[in-house]
Amino acid sequence: MKVGLYFGSFNPIHTGHLIIASHVLNTTGLEKIWMIVSPRNPFKNSNTLLNEYDRMQLVQLAIGEDLRMRASDIEFSLPKPSYTSITLAHLSEKYPEHQFTIIMGGDSFQNLHKWKNAESIIRNYPIYVYPRPGFDVKVPEGADITLIDAPLLELSATQVRELVHQGKSIRYMVPDAVMLEIEKNGYYK
Numbered sequence: 584m585k586v587g588l589y590f591g592s593f594n595p596i597h598t599g600h601l602i603i604a605s606h607v608l609n610t611t612g613l614e615k616i617w618m619i620v621s622p623r624n625p626f627k628n629s630n631t632l633l634n635e636y637d638r639m640q641l642v643q644l645a646i647g648e649d650l651r652m653r654a655s656d657i658e659f660s661l662p663k664p665s666y667t668s669i670t671l672a673h674l675s676e677k678y679p680e681h682q683f684t685i686i687m688g689g690d691s692f693q694n695l696h697k698w699k700n701a702e703s704i705i706r707n708y709p710i711y712v713y714p715r716p717g718f719d720v721k722v723p724e725g726a727d728i729t730l731i732d733a734p735l736l737e738l739s740a741t742q743v744r745e746l747v748h749q750g751k752s753i754r755y756m757v758p759d760a761v762m763l764e765i766e767k768n769g770y771y772k
Contacts, residue, residue, distance in 0.1 A: 587616040587711065588674070589686040590667060592624050592740070593638050594631065595765065596645045597757045599738040603713050606733045607686055608651050611711065616686065617655045618642050625664035626694070631744065633770055635659060644760040668700035671708060684709045689718035692728075747771035 587607055593600065596618070604616045620642055622635040632638075635656075642654040658665045661673060667685070674683060685708050687695075692712045695701050704710075705726045712720050713733035722728045738756060746753050748771055753762055765771065 584615060584681050585613050585684065586678075586681045587611075587613040587684050587686045588619055588671075589616050590619045590621055590665075590670075592621055592627060592632060593618065593642050594633055594740045595638065595743055595757060595761060595770070596642045597738055597740060597743050597761075598755065599736040601645060601758070602736065603686070603688075603733050604652055605649075607711060607713070607731060610731070611684075611729075613684060615651055615653060617653045617657075618646065619655045619658060619670065621658050621665040623664040625666065625699075626697075637768070637770065641761050641764060644764055645758045647758070647760065666699045668698070668704055671704065684711060686711045686713070688713055688715040689720045690715040692720055693718050744771045 589600070589604055591600065600618070604618070607613060608616060620635060620639045623629050623632070639654055639656050646652045646654055657674065658670055661669055671683065685704070687710060689712055692710070695705070698704065705723060709727040709729065711729050711731050713731045714720075714735050716735060716737050720730060743753050743756050746756070747765060753765070757765070
């Protein structure tokens, strides 16, 4: 099976993530997308991170009944911080029947050279890159990179957290089930 791996802190997951995932499924040969919830990204400040199990729950609520997508906690049992190269090696060993493709934004792709074992990732896995405002994508020679003409949305988890903190509405920025869970539990206050 052709599986897209969409890594992220998902702190919280928002409509932009879901639009990108659905667009990729609708316009490529991928059959499923696994939303890999990263417990701790080595490039991000962990002070603002909601507990990984709570973020996992929000991703599951966001996906709902869409059988094309799956929330994955695979990185929860791996060493922290989470390194994509280690996760990819683990997944490839655990699921040899699947062909994995990485899905990432132009902002992340621009920093890929800073990742642990970046050369191995680029050499061994196809990557779909979607546009992010203000980031030009320069494809390294010999890399299996596909630029996806996905909708360009200026929406971020940081914006969502700030609005919650200010007591403002996040309706339409996140699925209703995610909004209700955030409100019920007082996340990001």
